[in-house]
Amino acid sequence: MHDPAARDEADPLLAPRTVRMVRRFQAPPSRVYRCWTVPEELIRWFPQRVEGSLAVGTRSTLVFPNQRVWWDVTVLESDRRFEFRWPWGKDGAWETTVSVRLEPAGYGTRLTLTDGPFDLRVPGVLDAYAQALEGWGEALAWLRGVVDFSSDLRTRPY
Numbered sequence: 437m438h439d440p441a442a443r444d445e446a447d448p449l450l451a452p453r454t455v456r457m458v459r460r461f462q463a464p465p466s467r468v469y470r471c472w473t474v475p476e477e478l479i480r481w482f483p484q485r486v487e488g489s490l491a492v493g494t495r496s497t498l499v500f501p502n503q504r505v506w507w508d509v510t511v512l513e514s515d516r517r518f519e520f521r522w523p524w525g526k527d528g529a530w531e532t533t534v535s536v537r538l539e540p541a542g543y544g545t546r547l548t549l550t551d552g553p554f555d556l557r558v559p560g561v562l563d564a565y566a567q568a569l570e571g572w573g574e575a576l577a578w579l580r581g582v583v584d585f586s587s588d589l590r591t592r593p594y
Contacts, residue, residue, distance in 0.1 A: 454552030455568045459576050461545045462584045465515045465538040468545045471579060472518045472536055481582040481590070482575055511535075522551065524564030530554075532568070549576065 461468050471477045475486040478498075483505075488496030492512050498505045510533070511519035517537050524530040537548045549572055554565040581589035 449556045452553035452555045453565055454550055454554070455565070455572055457549045457572055457576060459547045459549075459580060460541055461547060461580060463544060465540055465545045468538055468547060468579075468583055469515045469518065471583060473512060480588065481578040507534075524567065525560050530558065530561050530564050532564075547576070 471481060473490050475490060478486055478490070483498035483500050485499040486496055487499060488494060490496055490509055492509050495506050495508045498507060506523060506528070508521040509519070510521060511517055515538060517535065519533060519535045521531050522534050524532065532551050532554065534549065534551045537550075539546045539548075551568050551572060554561050554568070556562045556565060578589050581587045
C-alpha cells in the first residue's frame with residue numbers, strides 16, 4: 437500500500453526554498469554596509485537611481501534601465517545587517533525578505549545574502565526563484581567590482 441505521507445516527504449517542492457550566497461570583500465564591513473544603505477553608493481553598483489529614503493519603515497523605488505522595483509527597508513544594524521522586502525513577478529505578487537549580513541573576515545568582510553522564502557508550489561514562484569539566483573549573483577559581482585576594484589561592471593547602460 438502506498439503511504440501518502442511518504443510521498444509528501446519526498447516531494448522536492450514541499451519545502452520553501454531560500455537563496456543563500458556568501459561573498460568576501462577586501463574592504464571593512466562599514467564600507468560594504470554603506471554600499472547598501474547610502475543612495476549615492478548604491479547607485480554606483482545596483483540601480484540607476486533611488487527614489488525615496490533607505491530608512492527603516494520606508495518604501496523606496498529602485499530605478500533600473502528597464503524597470504522600477506520597490507523595496508521596503510525593515511532592518512538597519514550599522515555595519516552588520518540590512519534587510520528589506522523585495523517583490524517578484526510582473527505584478528509583485530510574491531514578496532520575499534532579503535537579508536544582507538556582514539562580518540569581519542581578516543582585513544575584509546564576509547557578506548551573506550539570503551532571500552526567501554520561495555514556495556515553488558505557487559504558480560510563477562519557480563521563475564522568481566530562478567531570477568533571484570541569477571540576479572543576486574550578478575548584483576554581488578557588480579558590488580565586488582565597486583568595492584574591491586572601483587570599477588562599474590554593469591553591462592547595461594546606466
